Amino acid sequence: MGVIIGRAEEAQLLSDIAGTPEAELVAIYGRRRIGKTYLVHNFFENDILFEVSGLHNASLQEQLENFKDCLLKTVPGKKIPIPGNWLQAFQQLIKYIQPQIKKRKKVLFFDEFPWMDSPRSGFMPAFENFWNSWASRQKNLIVIICGSAASWMIRRVVQNKGGLHNRITRQIRLRPFSLAETEAFFRAQHVTLDRYQVLQLYMAMGGVPQYLKQVKRGESAVQAIDRVCFSKDSYLANEFNNLYRSRFDSAQHHIAIVKALAGKPSGLTRNEIIDTLRLSSGGGITQTLDELAESGFITSYVPFGKTVKNGIYKLTDEYSLFYLKFIAANKKTGRGTWLKLFNTASWKSWSGYAFEAICQKHLEQLKAALGISGIYTKDSIWRSRAAATARKSAQIDLVMDRSDRCINLFEMKFSAKTFVLTKAYLSELLNKQELFIEHTGTRKTVFLGMMTTYGIRNTEDFAGIIQHQLSMDVLFRPVQPAL
Structure with missing residues (x-):
């Protein structure tokens, strides 16, 4: 087995597959550049008998000729004609x-x-016939099908209603690296950066291995982002359109939704998206939202006490957020752009939302830090109803509704140094807590907590008010794979 960074749960699943005494049909899907092919190559490096990769926008004849050429690598020296069809x-x-x-x-x-x-x-x-009539009976065979179009893989393979219905024996949705995996990846690349620097890179690139691979040794996060995102013909300057157009057949609506959500960090409901873009309310918008969610670009959050139909969609792909906020408008300025932008008011405002989204992706780490990993929680956000009270309206970044009759309310703050809790800000937090209890009518114990980069300097001044204060180190803790 080759070197595989992170991916502990996926590696365990592949190990189980390799040891079963029966045929396996495995579906692996995830976004572009996420490491699907790398995972398969490095885990099964000595066991891949045949490999073929589909050609983008190729004709049937071109696909069949490519298939024949790949088969020749398995049996070199044989004379194999180009097949007339897939059967x-x-x-x-x-x-x-x-x-x-x-x-x-x-x-x-x-x-x-x-x-x-x-x-x-x-x-x-033809593939369904191949699996059902022959491959499924071969105890020494593992068939792995892999694709970047996550929505297609789920709709046409995992949820197949035809010949592959209930035939997939295992499935892996490969997600971006967590912060712990990102840190381990940089360590393996001999890139030495502290956690604040790693967090900055994660905000711009997310946990996409191929993006992170562009970071050079000896660079700061600011230098790396400037070179990889803003220099002429840089790796990520033009990735945005490729990211969506290679994944969706008609990507214009997908991109329009992503752009609308980028302009509204607090999120939009389905109806708000329709109104903003002047779209039809038919099934097309539902499918487009589902495809973006399945591909990991957007996330639907159900507000506390609401149902799925009241879900708020947020753009949660770090690279897309960074591209639309900074890269798209500054392509012509070239190298040195980020050296000027990284400490502006615009960046400080954006970094707060980016940090919040990253925290929401690391809920297992937060739960472990609170000592509630074994407790069932419903995780959501909360907004106060407009004009429901004379007091200031409020939004809470993260609500953890626990089965042990407690609720954790979390506020996230990104800062380059230890956070100082002022009386004015504390008053704002208490207002949020009071509004939440008042509007929801909850009878559970409500804890107020804060997640910051370097912790809070003066918590002793407000003892007993902030029950939980966590720093970014919590987010870097690895989570043990489920047994």
Whole structure:
């Protein structure tokens, strides 16, 4: 096995798959550049018997010719004709691999699987027939299908209503690195940065391994972001359109929604998105939102005490947020742009929202720090109703509604130094707590907490009011995979 950073839960699942005495059909999906292919190559480096990757926007003839060329690598020296259709292609595959799986388990790896299913190609019926009529009976066979179009993989494979219905034996949705995995990744790359620097990079790039790989040794986070995002023809200056257009057939609505959410950090409801973009309220908007959510670009948060239909959508892909806020408007200014922007008022305002989103992605770490990992929680946000009171309206970043009859309210604050809690800010926090209790009518114990980068300097001045204060170090703690 090659070197795999993080991915403990996924590696355990793949290890279980390798040890089963039966055929396995594994679906792996996740966004572009997330490391799906790397994971398969490095875990099964000596066991991949056949590998083919779909060609983007290629014709049926081009896909079949590519399939034949990949099969030749498995059986070099053979004369293999270009198959006339996908049924013939899979029959060729069976013919040449069958003798090679008699003694030990082998892997067939179909990368960028959705791209092979070009219109009217007959690919999916042929693959379904291949699995159901032959592959599923081979105890020494692991078939891995992989794709970046997460919504397609879920709709056409995982939730397939035809020949693959309930045939997937395992599935892995590969997500971006956590902060702990990002720190471990940099360590493996011999990139030495403190946690504040790592957090800054995560805000701009997220936990996407291929993005993080661009950071050079000896650079600060500011220098790395400036070079990778703003220099001419830099790696991330033009990634945005590729990110969406390579994943969705008609990406204009996806991009429009993402841009609308980028302009509203507090989020928008479904109806607000429709009104903002003047869209139809039909099923198309629902599918587009689902596809963006399944692909990990947006997240729907259900406000405390509300139902799913009242969900608030937020743009939670770090790179998309950073691109739309800073890169898109500054492409022409080139190298040195971020050296001027990184400490402006605009950045300070944006970094607060970015830090909040990162905290909400690391809820397991927060729960572990509170000592409530084993307690069931409903995690949400909360907004006070407009004009419901004469007091100032309020929004709470994170509400943890616990099954032990307690509720944690958390405020997140990003700061380059230890946070100083002023009387004015404390008054604002207490106002939020009081409004929450008043509006929700909860009878549970309500704890007030804060998550900051370096902690709070003067908590002793307000003893007993802030029950929990956590620093960014909490977010870097690895979470043990589920047993």
